[in-house]
Amino acid sequence: MANTHRITVTVNGVRSTHEVEPRLLLVYFLRDVLGLTGTHVGCDTTQCGACTVHLNGKAVKSCTILAVQADGQEITTIEGLAQGDRLHPVQEGFRLKHGLQCGYCTPGMIMSAAALLAENPRPTEAEIRRAIDGNLCRCTGYYNIVAAIQWAAEQLPARTEVRS
Amino acid sequence: MIPASFEYHAPTSLEEAIALLRQYDGEAKVLAGGHSLLPMLKLRLLQPAALVDLRRIPGLTYLQPGADGLTIGALTTYADIERATALAPQYRVLTEAVALVADVQVRNRGTLCGSLAHADPAGDPPAVAFALDATFRVQGPAGQREIGVDEWFVDTLQTALAPDEVLTAVHFPAPPPRSGSAYRKFEQPASHYALVGIAALVTLAEDGTVARCRMGVTGVGPVAYRARAVEAALQGRRPDAAALREAAALVTEGVEVLGDLYASPPYRRHLAQVYAQRALAAAVARAAGQPEPPEP
Numbered sequence: 001m002a003n004t005h006r007i008t009v010t011v012n013g014v015r016s017t018h019e020v021e022p023r024l025l026l027v028y029f030l031r032d033v034l035g036l037t038g039t040h041v042g043c044d045t046t047q048c049g050a051c052t053v054h055l056n057g058k059a060v061k062s063c064t065i066l067a068v069q070a071d072g073q074e075i076t077t078i079e080g081l082a083q084g085d086r087l088h089p090v091q092e093g094f095r096l097k098h099g100l101q102c103g104y105c106t107p108g109m110i111m112s113a114a115a116l117l118a119e120n121p122r123p124t125e126a127e128i129r130r131a132i133d134g135n136l137c138r139c140t141g142y143y144n145i146v147a148a149i150q151w152a153a154e155q156l157p158a159r160t161e162v163r164s
Numbered sequence: 165m166i167p168a169s170f171e172y173h174a175p176t177s178l179e180e181a182i183a184l185l186r187q188y189d190g191e192a193k194v195l196a197g198g199h200s201l202l203p204m205l206k207l208r209l210l211q212p213a214a215l216v217d218l219r220r221i222p223g224l225t226y227l228q229p230g231a232d233g234l235t236i237g238a239l240t241t242y243a244d245i246e247r248a249t250a251l252a253p254q255y256r257v258l259t260e261a262v263a264l265v266a267d268v269q270v271r272n273r274g275t276l277c278g279s280l281a282h283a284d285p286a287g288d289p290p291a292v293a294f295a296l297d298a299t300f301r302v303q304g305p306a307g308q309r310e311i312g313v314d315e316w317f318v319d320t321l322q323t324a325l326a327p328d329e330v331l332t333a334v335h336f337p338a339p340p341p342r343s344g345s346a347y348r349k350f351e352q353p354a355s356h357y358a359l360v361g362i363a364a365l366v367t368l369a370e371d372g373t374v375a376r377c378r379m380g381v382t383g384v385g386p387v388a389y390r391a392r393a394v395e396a397a398l399q400g401r402r403p404d405a406a407a408l409r410e411a412a413a414l415v416t417e418g419v420e421v422l423g424d425l426y427a428s429p430p431y432r433r434h435l436a437q438v439y440a441q442r443a444l445a446a447a448v449a450r451a452a453g454q455p456e457p458p459e460p
Contacts, residue, residue: 005172022172022215023205044165046203047354049269058243058272064202065273068172069195069217112268134267136354 007071011036012080020067027051029067030077038078038107042136049135052108053077059115061134078107081114089152090114099148101139109135113149121156123149167205171214177221178303181330184216186305190327192216196239199266199274200282224332227251233337234258235301238278238330242271254338256450257295257345257363261288264349266356280316281331283323283387285422286357288349290317290388294380295345295363296336304329313390320386340376343367344450348443349383350435352426358383359427360435362415364443366403368451374398377411379443384436385419393417394440403448412440 004019011034018033030036030053042050044063051063054076081088090113093099100106109132116123116131123131128149129142137145175181185192191213195201204210218224224239227248234255236245245251245262265271265279265288279289280300292298293313300311304326311324318324325331339345345365349358361382369375377398379391393414401407415436423429442459449456 003169003171021169023167023169025166025202025206028166044206046199046266046270049267052269055272059269060273061269063206064199064270066172066198066202068174069198069219071174115268131268133356134269 005068005071007068009067009070009072010074012076018067022066022068024067025063026053026065026067026070026075027062029070030062030075033067036077036079040104040107042104042108047134047136048105048108049112049132050105050108052111052135054111054115057115057118059112059134076111078111081110088114089155090117090149092155093148093150093152094145097144097148097151099140099145105135105137105139109137109145113145113152116149117153117156122153125150165206165208167202168208168211170205170212172217173214174217174220178330178332181216181218181221182303182305182328184214185328185330188212188214192327194218194281194330196278196281197241197273197275198278199270200278200284200287218330231338233335235333235335236276237333239275240277242274242276243268245276246271254343255296255336255345257347257365257447258292258336261292261347261349261361261363264288264347264351264356270356277331277334280334281323281325283317283321284357285320285385285387286359286361286383287388288347288358288361288382291358291361291363291380291382292347293317293334294388294390295347295365295378296339297378299335299337300325300331301333301335302329303332308332310335317387317389322387339365340367342369342375342451344447344452346443346446346450348439348446350439360384360432360439362436362439362443364440364447366398366444366447366451368403368448372402372452373400374403374448377444379415379440381415381419381436381440384416384421384432386422389419391415391417391440394444398444403444405445408441408444408448412437412444415440 040050042048193212226237228235349361363380367376397411421429
């Protein structure tokens with residue numbers, strides 16, 4: 001392939017360099033090139049949020065970013081949230097509070113929630129619902145998702161930033 | 165969905181970017197946050213030969229409030245504007261609209277200038293540009309020029325920007341004293357696009373009558389527009405409920421109201437009238453320093 005660009009990205013703390021086509025979307029780079037299939041492709045039209053990852057600590061939709069745009073930047077995916085066997089509080093909250101049914105939206109939902117708590121460790125229910133406005137769940141009605149995020153917030157020290 | 169193949173350039177200066185745009189002779193598109201452009205590439209509604217990414221060009225991410233107004237750079241995201249809480253009182257219509265754009269993830273990447281250059285007929289920023297009487301600062305091969313909001317929006321997804329020009333910043337003049345502004349939107353809940361979005365700015369005279377009104381409308385017609393009939397109807401009048409209702413009724417006058425899956429033309433016209441009235445009522449209350457009317 002003649003039309004490729006060399007990019008260097010740090011994904012879940014691991015830095016690597018790849019030759020990619022400009023039209024390769026970040027979500028397919030993560031899934032197909034790096035094999036990180038925890039990030040899902042849902043609507044593929046910037047609406048459902050299943051592909052949400054953190055780019056330099058901020059929640060973004062990886063179906064609407066080119067891999068070449070991520071050159072030189074830091075990405076965290078769902079695979080990078082737990083520390084060894086210790087789940088991230090949001091992951092633990094989803095488990096305890098039944099925040100998922102089919103699980104398709106879950107990685108994106110958790111990434112959005114983790115980004116919220118990193119910025120605002122004591123969100124109100126309205127703030128939680130606003131933070132997951134860009135994540136669609138077709139199973140749960142959101143009730144248990146909100147409860148899971150509230151549970152996670154309660155586990156966090158009020159003023160300490162969560163690793164994201 | 166996978167975009168058609170294109171060349172990619174990430175120049176480090178505006179001059180270099182403009183030279184690339186010239187070189188591709190209308191076949192290249194400028195990339196900022198990409199949240200209007202990439203969805204179009206994925207749907208293959210657009211198949212440019214090249215993208216010219218602005219991200220490596222220094223000095224394009226800024227919010228510059230000053231005595232003469234507020235200037236916002238090409239790479240400033242909605243999230244950057246949302247976090248600039250000091251802006252809130254004077255540019256309320258902007259901060260209200262930005263907070264209603266799409267969702268958190270989109271606001272983290274999408275840029276105000278990108279949306280203004282894209283000119284989606286249902287995007288929120290174009291309505292705000294009319295209400296705040298925006299000036300568009302563009303740079304091209306012949307240097308810089310400024311384009312007023314009344315010339316900027318040409319048609320659906322079309323602006324006065326030439327293919328070899330870059331929108332470098334948008335400038336909003338400071339609203340005069342005794343001004344108030346508001347954005348009211350009825351959105352499609354999945355896409356968050358405006359079925360109707362109304363941006364209003366009202367400036368009161370010392371005697372409490374309307375000295376000046378500006379209203380921008382999005383989501384209603386093939387291109388965002390200024391509701392001049394509403395503005396004229398309020399000019400010099402006392403902005404009581406009856407006056408606002410009469411003026412708001414004119415919001416789609418002379419406009420081809422669109423119908424789609426979500427809203428027929430008569431329903432959209434009705435929504436526009438209701439939301440125009442609400443935006444005006446909030447703007448007037450803010451201009452007068454009075455409590456805002458409760459939202460129904």
